[in-house]
Amino acid sequence: MGTGEITTIIIIFIILVIIFTSFVSVKQGTIVVITVFGKYRRILTPGLNFKVPFIENVYSKISIQNRSVELEFQAVTFDQANVYFKAMLLYSVLDQQEETIKNVAFKFVDERNLMQALIRTVEGSIRAFVATKRQSEVLILRRDIVEHVKEQLDVILEGWGYHLQDLQLNDITFDDVIMKSMSQVVASNNLKAAAENEGQALLITKTKAAEAEGNAIKISAQAEREAAQLRGQGIALFREEVARGMTVAAKEMAGANMDTSVILFTMWTESIKHFSENSKGNVIFLDGSTDQMQHTLKEMMALNLLHTDNVKK
Template sequence: MTPAISFMIVVFIGLIILFSSFVTVKQGTIAVVTVFGKYRRILHPGLNLKLPLIEQIHSRISIQNRSVELEFQAVTIDQAKVYFKAMLLYSVLDQMEETIKNVAFKFVDERNLMQALIRTIEGSIRAYVATKKQADVLILRGDIVEHVKGQLDQVLESWGYHLQDLQLNDITFDDVILKSMSQVVASNNLKAAAENEGQALLITKTKAAEAEGNAIKIAAEAERQAAQLRGQGIALFREEVAKGMTAAAKEMHEADMDTSVIMFTMWTESIKHFAENSQGNVIFLDGSTDAMQKTLKEVMSLNLLHADNVKKGK
């Protein structure tokens, strides 16, 4: 081998060693370096140097948020099957060296980590649901999440991870249970509707009775006032008639005329009024001479009595 070829081989090997000394770590990732299989140090994002042929990149740990979807079932205390669909959001706890060491060496690989994480969460939810009735599971969604977080925080921190969120996206039951739950809801709705209808009918009848009572009171008051006004009108009419007759009688007496003419005139006016305003009714009046004379005598007697009263008053 010529010296030129040997020099080129040495240069080539040197370049390989030189370039292998540079390591690029992507943003959101931390590289774990080992020396002959033993942990040595960590490399942060950016361009880093390592000892060529001695230090090796064991793994690259993502410190970004990761999510995984879960589907599993649980059994309630009253033996009802509950089917869950959930979304798990987790991440590396922090970027401290001890945390990264736990993440890198606690599990053989990512697959084993995910299996342990999922099974732990499923087991925690199943244990909690097993103490509850199926009717209570739907309203305990938030309580289930809080229970899982409380149970798993310490375990996950020992692995170097943190459970950020657990969302129970869907909680379902067997078809038979769903139908029975629908029937219960429907019956409760019918019961509530019947109660509301009864209350509405009671209110309607109560209001109608109050309105009828008020109407009767108003009508009675109006009738009372009308009767009072009618009575006052009749009294005023009679008072005015009496005044008119007294004045007419006085004038005729002063003129030395027979006051019976007034009664005769009223008699004829009454007959005329009955004839004009009878409206088909039949009124029997004794219009004979004897009846008229009898009436006039009675009127004249009243006049004499009235005159005596007037004189006594003087």
């Protein structure tokens, strides 16, 4: 092989190297930072890009996709209780602006230093917040903790070229002794609530029973009153009918020139018969003397005359 042929091969090889080093393929979701002799030059977006061979150099490839990291750390509350957190941090590059990409590329030496600073910043923010709260408040302040961390980190991360997408506190636990005491408190509160509910239910039951009994008494009294009224009306009607019958009988006997005292004597004997038939006692004491009988007949005749006068009026 001659010298000319070797030279030609070398030239072709150099041309191929130049061609291959002049183009850069950038994947989707990635931004490439180009430097010239160590100084920032420009950025390359996804697709096929041209760069000056041997002069422009690919400094770093930055992913603009969301990234996540899991955290486990400990904090201490205001009342000196240990709290253990398990969290997931979701973050991403703030945007694709040139200044943002420059901050991402040059703020930290490498990805490891970025992650260390990010994790320590999140942990410090949560620890500072928890240190002002009591152990009993931490579990109910999960959302407040997340909002506090986001508020603190947004400004810091923006200076680094990043944005905190989300922070999830997946698990918040305490020492075993505290967890047992919290369980006992919850159990006692549940028992207290159950007792209060049972007491309220018993009170309601007794109240309803008392109301029902009162209503029953009212209904019974009303029924008794109406029954008494009806009995009184019946007795009044009975007496009115008896008086009317006696008046008619007395008129008929007077027309026949008969003594009307016979009617009173008949009523007296009928009354004695009724007493003997319906009385619960075994003995009926009556004054059957002639004087007493005449006295009784006179009283009944006087009542009859009084009723007759009232009817005539």
